[in-house]
Amino acid sequence: MITFDNVSKEYPDGTVAVDSLNFEIRQGEFFVLIGPSGCGKTTTLKMINRLIPLSDGTIFINGKKISEYNIHELRWNIGYVLQQIALFPHMTIEENITVVPEMKNWNREKMKQRVHELLEMVGLDPETYAVRKPKELSGGQQQRVGVIRALAADPEMILMDEPFSALDPISREKLQDDLLRLKKNLKKTTVFVTHDMQEALKLADRICVMKDGKIVQIGTPDELTKNPANEFVKEFLGDKLAWDGDFHVEEVLQPISEEGIYGSLSDVPISIPLQELLEKLSEQEQLAVQKNGRQIGIVNRQTVINYLSVQLQKRDMPNE
Numbered sequence: 001m002i003t004f005d006n007v008s009k010e011y012p013d014g015t016v017a018v019d020s021l022n023f024e025i026r027q028g029e030f031f032v033l034i035g036p037s038g039c040g041k042t043t044t045l046k047m048i049n050r051l052i053p054l055s056d057g058t059i060f061i062n063g064k065k066i067s068e069y070n071i072h073e074l075r076w077n078i079g080y081v082l083q084q085i086a087l088f089p090h091m092t093i094e095e096n097i098t099v100v101p102e103m104k105n106w107n108r109e110k111m112k113q114r115v116h117e118l119l120e121m122v123g124l125d126p127e128t129y130a131v132r133k134p135k136e137l138s139g140g141q142q143q144r145v146g147v148i149r150a151l152a153a154d155p156e157m158i159l160m161d162e163p164f165s166a167l168d169p170i171s172r173e174k175l176q177d178d179l180l181r182l183k184k185n186l187k188k189t190t191v192f193v194t195h196d197m198q199e200a201l202k203l204a205d206r207i208c209v210m211k212d213g214k215i216v217q218i219g220t221p222d223e224l225t226k227n228p229a230n231e232f233v234k235e236f237l238g239d240k241l242a243w244d245g246d247f248h249v250e251e252v253l254q255p256i257s258e259e260g261i262y263g264s265l266s267d268v269p270i271s272i273p274l275q276e277l278l279e280k281l282s283e284q285e286q287l288a289v290q291k292n293g294r295q296i297g298i299v300n301r302q303t304v305i306n307y308l309s310v311q312l313q314k315r316d317m318p319n320e
């Protein structure tokens with residue numbers, strides 16, 4: 001259990017990143033921190049494993065102040081997954097996964113068995129992948145290794161900071177499914193940061209919505225969608241839910257070409273010059289896709305922007 005007791009963080013330049021946070025993350029719970037950019041999610045997360053010192057208040061883990069834990073003991077007990085996982089390039093996947101178990105002096109046999117079990121859990125064949133180097137894996141596969149590496153030494157809890165946000169939408173969805181499976185099997189206390197409400201609703205036991213360093217609402221996905229605390233939460237939920245309606249933009253749109261975005265929804269072709277699409281989306285949050293005057297889907301601005309940025313990255317880095 002993680003308890004925030006009146007926790008605040010003011011950075012040296014005077015920015016108050018989080019302000020008087022009081023909440024509890026329960027044992028075995030999958031807890032999602034969500035909110036717009038700059039609302040204090042990452043700061044909140046990094047205070048838990050003491051990567052960022054608190055300015056005020058106290059965080060307790062299982063009733064003991066985090067400042068009273070030995071720092072190594074604390075970090076080993078808390079798996080940590082970042083957006084840009086940094087696997088050691090010169091080590092094999094197996095060596096990467098066993099970095100912490102190695103430090104904890106696990107014996108060879110136990111480590112081998114653990115690597116095998118973890119790779120299988122995320123659908124990577126151990127015979128093939130354990131001996132590979134990171135660069136011989138796709139971005140999505142590397143991210144999977146990042147997740148299981150955080151689990152390798154069987155930590156009591158896991159912190160995840162937008163672990164899938166750099167991935168293309170399809171890999172992202174696969175990893176979310178993996179994580180759902182891991183969640184059911186492991187029942188570990190997990191704190192997961194995202195700004196994607198769809199992801200939060202899919203994964204969370206409870207969601208904590210933040211704004212300007214404060215908590216706006218904490219609740220289960222069901223509680224949030226049925227009883228949003230205010231307009232802010234409603235808005236945050238609203239467009240994401242609407243977008244989930246009929247289709248996913250990534251299923252519809254093909255990678256961009258210079259001229260525009262092309263794709264099809266079932267048998268309905270969509271062909272819209274990129275400039276025109278962006279102009280339309282700069283005026284409105286969502287764009288309805290119509291066929292014969294009937295709305296058949298909605299394209300959400302943020303989703304298109306995320307999608308385009310992934311595609312542009314891929315285009316700029318064809319070998320990545």
Ligand SMILES: Nc1ncnc2c1ncn2[C@@H]1O[C@H](COP(=O)(O)OP(=O)(O)OP(=O)(O)O)[C@@H](O)[C@H]1O
Pocket residue numbers: 011012013015016017035036037038039040041042043044195
């Ligand atoms: N080292 C720092 N020094 C000063 N201000 C900082 C520092 N790190 C973060 N901040 C500020 O603190 C606030 C909260 O930042 P934080 O990174 O926790 O937000 P976030 O919700 O995780 O944002 P994002 O979704 O963009 O990652 C922001 O206003 C940010 O500019």
